[in-house]
Amino acid sequence: MTTIHVNGQALETNATPDTPLLWVLRDHLGLTGTKFGCGQALCGACTVHIDGNPTRSCQLPLGSVGDKAVTTIEGLSADRSHAVQKAWMELDVPQCGYCQSGQIMSASALLANNAKPTDAEIDAALAGNICRCGTYDRIRKAVHRAADLLQSAPANAAK
Amino acid sequence: MTHKITDSSRRDFLKITGLAGGGLVLGLSLTGCSKPSALGAEGGQPVAWLKIDSENAITVLVDRSEMGQGVYTSLTQLLAEELEVSLDAIRVVAAPVNAVYVNALLGAQITGGSSSVRDGWEKLRKAGAQARMMLVQAAATHWDVDAAKLTVQGGYVVNGSKRLSYGALAENAAKLPVPTDVTLKAAKDFKLVGKPQKRIDTAAKVDGSALYGIDVKLPGMLHAALAQPPVLGGSLNRFDAKAAETMPGVKKVLATASGVVVVADHYWQARKALAAVKISWKAGPNASLSTEGIKAKLRAAASRPGRDVRKEGDATAAIKGAAKILSATYELPLLAHATLEPQNCTADVRQDSADIHVNTQTQQVAQGVVAAVAGLKPEQVFIHTTLLGGGFGRRLEVDYLTAAVEASKAMGKPVKVIWTREDDTTHDAYRPPAHDEVTGALDAQGNLVAWKLHLTGPSITARMFPAVVETAIDPFAVEAAQNYPYDVPNIAVTYNREEIGINVGYWRSVSHGLNCFVAESFMDELAHAAGKDPYAFRAALLGKQPRYKRVLDTAAEKAGWGKAPAGHFQGIALMEGYGTYMAQVAEVSVEGGALKIHRVTCAVDCGSVVNPNIVDQQIHGSILFGLTAALWGEITLAGGQVQQKNFDSYRLLRLPEAPPIDVHVIDSTEAPGGLGEPGTALIGPAVANAIFAATGKRLRALPIAKQKIVTI
Numbered sequence: 001m002t003t004i005h006v007n008g009q010a011l012e013t014n015a016t017p018d019t020p021l022l023w024v025l026r027d028h029l030g031l032t033g034t035k036f037g038c039g040q041a042l043c044g045a046c047t048v049h050i051d052g053n054p055t056r057s058c059q060l061p062l063g064s065v066g067d068k069a070v071t072t073i074e075g076l077s078a079d080r081s082h083a084v085q086k087a088w089m090e091l092d093v094p095q096c097g098y099c100q101s102g103q104i105m106s107a108s109a110l111l112a113n114n115a116k117p118t119d120a121e122i123d124a125a126l127a128g129n130i131c132r133c134g135t136y137d138r139i140r141k142a143v144h145r146a147a148d149l150l151q152s153a154p155a156n157a158a159k
Numbered sequence: 160m161t162h163k164i165t166d167s168s169r170r171d172f173l174k175i176t177g178l179a180g181g182g183l184v185l186g187l188s189l190t191g192c193s194k195p196s197a198l199g200a201e202g203g204q205p206v207a208w209l210k211i212d213s214e215n216a217i218t219v220l221v222d223r224s225e226m227g228q229g230v231y232t233s234l235t236q237l238l239a240e241e242l243e244v245s246l247d248a249i250r251v252v253a254a255p256v257n258a259v260y261v262n263a264l265l266g267a268q269i270t271g272g273s274s275s276v277r278d279g280w281e282k283l284r285k286a287g288a289q290a291r292m293m294l295v296q297a298a299a300t301h302w303d304v305d306a307a308k309l310t311v312q313g314g315y316v317v318n319g320s321k322r323l324s325y326g327a328l329a330e331n332a333a334k335l336p337v338p339t340d341v342t343l344k345a346a347k348d349f350k351l352v353g354k355p356q357k358r359i360d361t362a363a364k365v366d367g368s369a370l371y372g373i374d375v376k377l378p379g380m381l382h383a384a385l386a387q388p389p390v391l392g393g394s395l396n397r398f399d400a401k402a403a404e405t406m407p408g409v410k411k412v413l414a415t416a417s418g419v420v421v422v423a424d425h426y427w428q429a430r431k432a433l434a435a436v437k438i439s440w441k442a443g444p445n446a447s448l449s450t451e452g453i454k455a456k457l458r459a460a461a462s463r464p465g466r467d468v469r470k471e472g473d474a475t476a477a478i479k480g481a482a483k484i485l486s487a488t489y490e491l492p493l494l495a496h497a498t499l500e501p502q503n504c505t506a507d508v509r510q511d512s513a514d515i516h517v518n519t520q521t522q523q524v525a526q527g528v529v530a531a532v533a534g535l536k537p538e539q540v541f542i543h544t545t546l547l548g549g550g551f552g553r554r555l556e557v558d559y560l561t562a563a564v565e566a567s568k569a570m571g572k573p574v575k576v577i578w579t580r581e582d583d584t585t586h587d588a589y590r591p592p593a594h595d596e597v598t599g600a601l602d603a604q605g606n607l608v609a610w611k612l613h614l615t616g617p618s619i620t621a622r623m624f625p626a627v628v629e630t631a632i633d634p635f636a637v638e639a640a641q642n643y644p645y646d647v648p649n650i651a652v653t654y655n656r657e658e659i660g661i662n663v664g665y666w667r668s669v670s671h672g673l674n675c676f677v678a679e680s681f682m683d684e685l686a687h688a689a690g691k692d693p694y695a696f697r698a699a700l701l702g703k704q705p706r707y708k709r710v711l712d713t714a715a716e717k718a719g720w721g722k723a724p725a726g727h728f729q730g731i732a733l734m735e736g737y738g739t740y741m742a743q744v745a746e747v748s749v750e751g752g753a754l755k756i757h758r759v760t761c762a763v764d765c766g767s768v769v770n771p772n773i774v775d776q777q778i779h780g781s782i783l784f785g786l787t788a789a790l791w792g793e794i795t796l797a798g799g800q801v802q803q804k805n806f807d808s809y810r811l812l813r814l815p816e817a818p819p820i821d822v823h824v825i826d827s828t829e830a831p832g833g834l835g836e837p838g839t840a841l842i843g844p845a846v847a848n849a850i851f852a853a854t855g856k857r858l859r860a861l862p863i864a865k866q867k868i869v870t871i
Contacts (some may be wrong), residue, residue, distance in 0.1 A: 015425070016407065023427040027382065032374040033367015035548070037499050038580040042806040045499060073367035080366050088365045092357055095776055096227030097364030098371060098499045098548030123815035130806065132499045132549050133227045134783030135776070136817035 004065045006031070007075025017063025022046045024062050025072060033073035033101045037130070044129030047102035048072050054109040056128075073101040076108060083153070084108045087146035095133035103129045107143050116147055207259075208286040209238060211294075215314060215326025217242075218250045222260035223279075224270040224520050225253075225360060226550030227780070228835045229773035232358045234279045236769055240351045241287030241344065243311045244325075251359055253544035256522045270520040271555055271665060273737035273833020276769055280831050281343070284352075288341045290332075297332040298323050346767065346828050355772040360546070372518035372545045375505040377573040381410055382426040384433040385562050385576055387418040387586050388440045390799035391448070391661045395419060396439040403432040412436055415565040416532075417558065422566050422574055430579075445660050445799035453659045453796070454490060457594035461615040465653035468614075468637045472649035474600075477609035481600030485688050489597065489677045490860045493794040494590035494666055495801075495809055500548020501583045502559035506566070507573035512539045513564070514573075518547040520554040528557045532564045551784070552665035555623070556588050584809050585801040588664025589794050591616045591636075593673045597681045600649075605689030607700065609649040612640055612681075614674065617658045619665055632656075635665065639675040639734055639840065644707045645682070645700035661796075667784055671736045671840035676861070679732040679844035684857060693848060694720050694731050706764050707733060709825060710742040713762035717823050718744035726750070727757060730848025732841045737833030739765040740825075743782070745845035749853040754869035756786070756818040756846060761838060763822065766829035774834055778822045781838030787812040789843035790871055791862050 001012045004021075006029065013028045020039075025031040025048070034057055037045030041056035048057045049071035076082045080089065084107045094100045103126065110117055110125040117125065122143045131139065210218040219238055223230040231251045239246055254260050261267060263282075264274040291311060298316035299306035301323065308318070315322040346353065363369040388394055398419050400412035408428030412421050419438055423429035478484055505516040506529070513533050519525045522542045530537040547554055563576040578586070593616040600609035618633040627633070632654050640652050666672065686696035694715045701708040711733050714720075723729050726748050733742045744760040761778055768774055791810040795802045803809040847858040856868045864871050 015427070018431075019425075019427045023425065026374075027425045027427070030376070031367070032370075032376075035371075035499075036373065036501065036577070038806050040580070040805050040807070043499065043580075043811075076366075080362060085365045089357075089361050092361050092772055092776070094227075094358075094361055094364035095229070095780055096499070096547060096549045097360065097369050100364050101367050104365060126814045128813075130499065130811050130813060132497060132551075132784070132811060133776075134780035134812070134817070136783065136812075136814045137779055137820065138776075139814065 002062055004062070004070060005067065006070045007072060013062070015062055017061060019062045020058050021048070021060045021062055021065055021070070022057040025057060031072050031074050035098055035101055037099070043099070044102040044106060045099050047105040047129065049105060049109055052109065052112060054106045073105060076104065082108060083146040083149040084111065084142070086149055087142040090145060091138050091142045093135050093138040093142050095135055099129060099131045103131065103139055107139070107146065110143070111147055111150060115150060117143065208283065209242070209290060211290070211325050211329040213326050213329060215324045216250065217244060217248055217314070217325065218252055220254040221251050222254040222268065223275040224518070224544055224547055224550065224554070226270065226520065226547035226554070228275070228777060229358055229770065230270070230275045231360050232356060233276055233769045233773055234283055235359060236351045236356055237279055237283035238287040240349060241284045242291050244314050246351065246356055246359060248314055249359070256526045256542050260522070267521070268523045269555065270550065271552060273739070273835040273837070276831050277738060277833055280767070284343050285341055288343060289338055292338045292341070293332040293335045294325050294328045296335055297328040301328070301331070352769050353767065353771070356770050357772070370545050371500050371548045372505065372516065373500055373503045373548070373577060375516040375545060375575060377505065377507055377516070380505065380573040380575055381422050381424065381570060382429050383420050383422045383563070383566050383574050383576045384426065384429040385418055385420050385578060385582065386433055386436065386438055387582060388443070389585070390440065390442040390445055391586070391801070392445045392799070393443040394441045396441045398439070399437040403435040406432040406435060411570060413566065413569055415562045417562050420562050420566050420576065422570055426577060442799060448660055448799040449797050450795040453592060454594065456659060457592065457615050457657055460655050460657035461594050461596055461613065463655050465613055465615070465655040466632055468632060468641050468652040468654050469643070470651055474609045474611045474649040474651035477649035478598060478600040478611065481608055482603040483601040483688060484598065485601070485685055486596070486598040487681060487684060487859055489593070489595045489680065491593040491673050491676065492792065492861060493592050494788055494792045495584050495587045495794050495803070496551045496553035496664070496666055497584065497809060497811060498547070498549030498551060498553050501580055502553070502578040503576060504560045504563040505573060505575040506560070506563035508533045508564055508567040511535070512541070514541050514543060515560065515564070516543045516545055517560060518545050518554055519557070520547070520550050520552070521557065525557050525560055529560060529564050532561050533568055551667040552669070553587065555665050558586070558588070580806070581804045584803050584805060588662040590666035590672065591619060591663040592659070593677075595673070595677045597677060599681065599685045601685065601689050605691055607645065607647050607685055607689070610643065610645070610647045611651045612643070612678065613653045613655070614640060615655040615657055616673070617663045618656045619663050619669070621656070622662060623665070635669045637674065638670040638736060639678060642735055643678055644704050644733070644735060645697065646703055647700065667781070668736065668836040668839040671734065671836065672785065672788070672843070675732070675734045675840040676843045676847070679734065679841070680847050680858065683730070683844070683848040683851060687851070692721070697731070697733060706740045707735060710740045710762040710764050713823055713825065714742035714744050714760050717762060717821060718746065718758070718760035720744060728849050728852035730845045730850070730852055732844040732848060734837060734841050736837045736840060738830065739763060739832030739834055739837045741837045741841055743838070743841045743845040745842065745849040747846065747849040747853055749850065749869050752870050754850065754863070754871050759818055759820045759842065759845070761820060761822050762825065763837070764825035764827055765832040765834050766827050767831045768824060769831060771824065774824060775822055777834045778838050779820050781836060782820055782842045783812055783817055785839035785842040786846070789846055789861055789863055791864050793862050793865065
């Protein structure tokens with residue numbers, strides 16, 4: 001058994017150490033908000049935070065997670081209250097929605113380190129997240145909006 | 160309005176069934192269908208448009224698949240408009256398979272062809288109105304007053320200071336006859352329709368709770384990975400699973416019609432074990448199939464005269480006598496759909512029934528295919544439609560359902576099969592390639608006097624709905640060619656069907672994406688040959704086409720046509736598809752050979768708008784979908800195998816590459832047009848025409864990245 005720390009909880013899994021974290025989350029722990037898109041870290045649908053850093057969980061073996069804190073979309077907030085989620089809802093960003101967990105995890109990691117990103121900084125931070133439906137214009141606007149929300153309510157930044 | 164796959168001019172009637180436990184279920188049935196009594200419940204699934212229970216919970220059953228295009232919201236708006244309830248009072252669930260849900264524009268329960276709103280526009284408003292009228296009548300009877308004196312508000316019937324909730328009235332309302340004399344609201348009275356509404360599905364898509372096919376979990380479910388023949392059209396020769404069978408978690412390795420499946424406790428176990436199975440394949444007839452071979456085959460077939468799609472005047476004679484003749488050949492590549500959610504299916508097959516949880520666009524076909532594979536009757540198969548992580552036509556195919564059905568049947572347990580991205584890219588039903596030859600003739604004043612377009616390519620419909628093309632030309636091969644809008648006295652459009660040995664499929668905008676590229680690129684060639692401005696050249700030929708003319712003028716005006724900043728160049732393109740008229744202007748620069756797309760301006764007349772918020776989303780999305788294809792999209796074959804595997808070799812547009820898009824919607828009270836697809840078809844020619852303006856070089860093949868005219 002391996003213990004990993006996901007969304008603030010210590011969870012045990014019998015998955016083998018070579019199993020990608022993506023499949024541990026989805027199959028073993030029932031956290032299906034993190035998506036499988038490419039399996040090669042090319043699309044970003046599987047993005048989670050590892051100690052706050054956006055990470056492609058499809059390329060991270062369970063055995064390499066160790067004691068690091070894993071945050072998934074389910075753990076970003078309990079009630080869609082994270083500024084990025086609020087901005088995403090305000091601007092109605094998703095279409096099919098399949099990539100959006102990954103987009104939101106990349107955007108929230110960006111904002112945790114850069115309170116007021118420029119368009120170019122948003123482009124760079126989210127270039128690894130493919131949206132096949134083409135929601136990019138709203139994604140960019142929503143990241144700016146989330147930055148505004150965080151500035152007016154800095155308590156959220158801790159989330 | 161558009162192509163019907165079968166004639167569905169059947170008269171419909173309404174039927175009401177009481178719910179066990181009380182409440183109202185309003186359903187629509189079709190005469191001639193086997194069992195109208197099936198209304199109410201089928202295998203535990205209600206069959207109706209809406210359900211109001213005694214607790215006042217309103218559930219709308221949406222009969223089209225939600226694949227991002229917003230039908231869970233827009234179709235619900237139509238019903239809610241007449242029911243006089245707000246969207247946040249409504250829960251949406253996916254409808255099961257039933258004849259009541261047949262799409263009148265397509266003749267089956269299908270989500271596609273940008274048809275959902277067009278099909279539901281009257282049907283769903285009428286259903287909402289009928290339900291409201293019955294609830295009001297139930298209240299009138301209860302209070303013993305004239306129904307005309309009552310009003311409705313926010314889910315209540317109101318009588319002065321008294322009110323009764325829809326929920327309290329539902330059971331009695333269900334016993335009333337369905338009103339046949341229904342007057343729908345005038346557009347000026349709409350409260351929801353035509354107003355921007357937030358999407359119903361957004362909240363679940365920002366917290367990870369939205370349920371896609373890949374997320375389905377059933378008690379006792381096993382997971383499976385699939386290997387398919389690497390050569391398209393190949394088959395299994397034999398396999399050795401000794402090593403795989405003893406690997407952790409592995410339950411079974413079995414041959415299916417589509418390849419070899421490993422079933423295990425968890426998906427990663429199945430994937431690992433699949434890699435340990437030694438498989439030998441038979442290549443089949445496509446062992447030497449190549450992209451060059453396909454191109455050569457289409458080129459050779461193009462020498463045949465083809466069948467007449469449209470013939471006006473005498474194009475051949477007009478060309479002979481013309482002052483200037485221009486001819487060109489256009490070639491377009493195969494494309495993959497690349498839905499971000501890879502294909503997957505969860506099947507629970509039992510002795511006498513089966514439950515299939517799947518992200519399908521084609522519920523009836525899915526039911527029929529599952530029944531055949533499982534050895535059941537169609538009515539024993541229940542299709543549970545999940546959310547779709549993208550559709551784009553890919554999920555009109557049912558190839559990704561069968562392995563799960565076979566595996567579940569073999570295991571006696573629910574099984575979920577997930578394709579890898581590589582499976583998905585290499586085993587698609589690809590957008591057809593095309594080889595199109597086009598000739599235009601100008602008189603001495605530069606007027607276009609003849610248009611001759613000769614299309615050659617494989618037919619999708621011949622495989623999907625063979626009855627349609629028994630005698631007729633595939634209607635989904637000649638879009639944007641048959642309805643060439645320009646006022647030219649001599650027009651000849653012909654079509655040659657030529658199969659290429661692999662499956663081709665419906666891909667967002669279908670043949671519009673092919674034919675609009677050719678027609679609108681060549682119109683640009685003709686304008687330049689005539690020494691005329693490409694916008695003015697088109698506009699002069701649209702005297703009889705006010706809706707086309709208006710979007711063309713609007714796009715040109717809003718884009719500042721002819722007034723681009725120094726170093727920027729514009730290209731324009733125009734099309735009607737799915738009842739929607741659209742023009743786009745792309746503004747580009749090419750500096751040091753490098754293409755930059757600065758802006759896209761889109762003018763659209765899609766008739767009556769249901770939800771401007773979703774219109775905006777769909778136009779943005781459809782343009783970027785088409786731009787991805789124009790810039791990079793190409794599936795190539797060597798030795799019968801697809802050479803692209805994942806997003807490194809099949810490139811999709813990313814955030815930094817998305818240009819700003821300005822959308823201008825024309826006010827209209829015409830019937831709604833479809834919106835998911837036109838934008839996809841138009842961006843290619845708009846960009847290619849802009850590149851010509853910038854470089855003087857004409858793109859007669861795609862993708863742009865491979866044509867050595869600009870770098871991206």
